[in-house]
Amino acid sequence: MVRSLIDITDLSTGELEELLETAQDIIAHPADYARLCAGKKLATLFFEPSTRTRLSFEAAMYELGGNVLSVTDAASSSAAKGESVADTAKVISCYADIIAMRHPKEGAALVAALNASIPVINAGDGGHCHPTQTLADLLTIRREKGHFDGLTVGLCGDLKFGRTVHSLINALARYENVRFVLISPEELKVPSYVKKEVLQKQGLAYEQTTDLEAAMPELDILYMTRVQRERFFNEEDYLRLKDSYILTPDKLRGAKQDLAILHPLPRVNEISVAIDKDTRACYFKQVLNGKYMRMALILKLLKEAGTL
Amino acid sequence: MNIDSIRNGVVIDHISAGRGMKLYELLGLDELDVSVAIIKNVVSRKMGKKDIIKIDAELPVNFDLIGYVDPGATVNIIKDGELVEKLDLDMPELLRGVIKCKNPRCISSTEQELEQVFRLTDRKNKVYRCIYCETKAP
Numbered sequence: 001m002v003r004s005l006i007d008i009t010d011l012s013t014g015e016l017e018e019l020l021e022t023a024q025d026i027i028a029h030p031a032d033y034a035r036l037c038a039g040k041k042l043a044t045l046f047f048e049p050s051t052r053t054r055l056s057f058e059a060a061m062y063e064l065g066g067n068v069l070s071v072t073d074a075a076s077s078s079a080a081k082g083e084s085v086a087d088t089a090k091v092i093s094c095y096a097d098i099i100a101m102r103h104p105k106e107g108a109a110l111v112a113a114l115n116a117s118i119p120v121i122n123a124g125d126g127g128h129c130h131p132t133q134t135l136a137d138l139l140t141i142r143r144e145k146g147h148f149d150g151l152t153v154g155l156c157g158d159l160k161f162g163r164t165v166h167s168l169i170n171a172l173a174r175y176e177n178v179r180f181v182l183i184s185p186e187e188l189k190v191p192s193y194v195k196k197e198v199l200q201k202q203g204l205a206y207e208q209t210t211d212l213e214a215a216m217p218e219l220d221i222l223y224m225t226r227v228q229r230e231r232f233f234n235e236e237d238y239l240r241l242k243d244s245y246i247l248t249p250d251k252l253r254g255a256k257q258d259l260a261i262l263h264p265l266p267r268v269n270e271i272s273v274a275i276d277k278d279t280r281a282c283y284f285k286q287v288l289n290g291k292y293m294r295m296a297l298i299l300k301l302l303k304e305a306g307t308l
Numbered sequence: 309m310n311i312d313s314i315r316n317g318v319v320i321d322h323i324s325a326g327r328g329m330k331l332y333e334l335l336g337l338d339e340l341d342v343s344v345a346i347i348k349n350v351v352s353r354k355m356g357k358k359d360i361i362k363i364d365a366e367l368p369v370n371f372d373l374i375g376y377v378d379p380g381a382t383v384n385i386i387k388d389g390e391l392v393e394k395l396d397l398d399m400p401e402l403l404r405g406v407i408k409c410k411n412p413r414c415i416s417s418t419e420q421e422l423e424q425v426f427r428l429t430d431r432k433n434k435v436y437r438c439i440y441c442e443t444k445a446p
Binding site: 084085086103104105106107108110111125126127128193197 | 411413414415416417418419420421422429430438439440441442443444
């Protein structure tokens with residue numbers, strides 16, 4: 001089976017470092033990478049809409065000199081005819097060199113990877129994993145802070161269903177003395193298995209609070225998340241909780257001058273537009289960093305598959 | 309109480325008392341047309357009380373399932389009235405086709421003929437998780 005990326009934990013710390021270094025080298029020397037994937041094809045298979053993630057993968061492949069086969073509405077084509085994910089992966093393996101796949105069902109990317117003969121990148125499988133978002137987050141923190149060790153990282157908003165939060169905790173948990181401040185309403189707290197199997201297992205310091213402003217002064221990183229409508233079974237719960245934590249200039253008053261504010265985007269209203277001008281806002285840089293990390297990842301997986 | 313000894317078959321011994329019936333059902337023994345004895349609450353020096361299942365037929369037995377339900381159980385294979393093999397079971401690393409993921413968002417709930425697979429993620433607390441969605445086994 002060729003190497004794929006399904007979950008951020010599939011990558012060792014050494015491999016994370018290698019991807020971060022490649023991405024930073026791409027930023028410094030883009031021309032050196034502009035033809036590396038010439039003649040290679042990335043298939044983007046999106047069974048649910050996510051324009052930004054798909055475009056990021058496609059831009060990444062184009063900037064490596066490769067081509068893109070794009071299935072923007074896979075759910076209404078083969079899947080609508082009843083084709084399984086396993087069969088789709090086998091078929092696409094005949095056309096492309098690497099797959100980026102988003103699917104609403106948890107574990108769909110693993111099923112694709114088990115059946116494809118080319119690398120599969122999980123571009124989001126329901127509420128489960130979205131490892132390339134975490135790669136974007138890590139590069140942003142690395143570029144803003146220069147290191148991960150010793151940082152105090154505030155995670156705010158939907159910490160229960162927010163897959164990006166769980167992945168980021170998993171990734172940062174490998175570094176020394178990282179401290180987490182988990183800021184959320186009671187209903188959307190980090191699930192106990194994440195606390196038990198990651199934070200407590202690694203002996204990491206963390207605190208839980210419902211008060212964003214009180215936590216603000218100690219934070220080096222503030223990772224805001226959206227309360228997502230699609231993760232709720234009940235519309236009333238969504239409406240009651242969606243505005244719980246909105247970041248405004250007022251709330252930033254006690255914050256450090258070198259705080260870095262991250263958000264996986266899209267934002268609804270959890271960060272006021274007034275914050276965008278603040279030098280501490282890093283969420284649009286994060287989008288750009290996502291593209292560089294996807295470039296680094298495509299290169300790594302194609303090399304490991306022997307395609308490059 | 310007399311239970312005939314077995315000529316050719318399987319004896320599952322050292323089952324924690326009370327789990328014998330559960331194993332009987334999960335192994336699908338109720339659907340077989342062979343002699344099966346479930347002996348409950350047998351006095352055991354080591355365990356205090358235990359259950360035993362005797363199956364009077366040469367059947368393929370799902371050791372993973374037994375290890376999952378009761379990792380302390382032992383399996384004895386009997387041929388021509390002799391004990392030919394004794395197996396101490398442990399919790400298997402992977403459980404294939406034994407239990408079904410209950411998460412409605414899991415790909416295994418819709419994907420055609422996808423094998424249900426669970427991985428042992430916490431031996432101490434006996435936690436198995438679906439390999440697809442990581443939901444805890446019921």
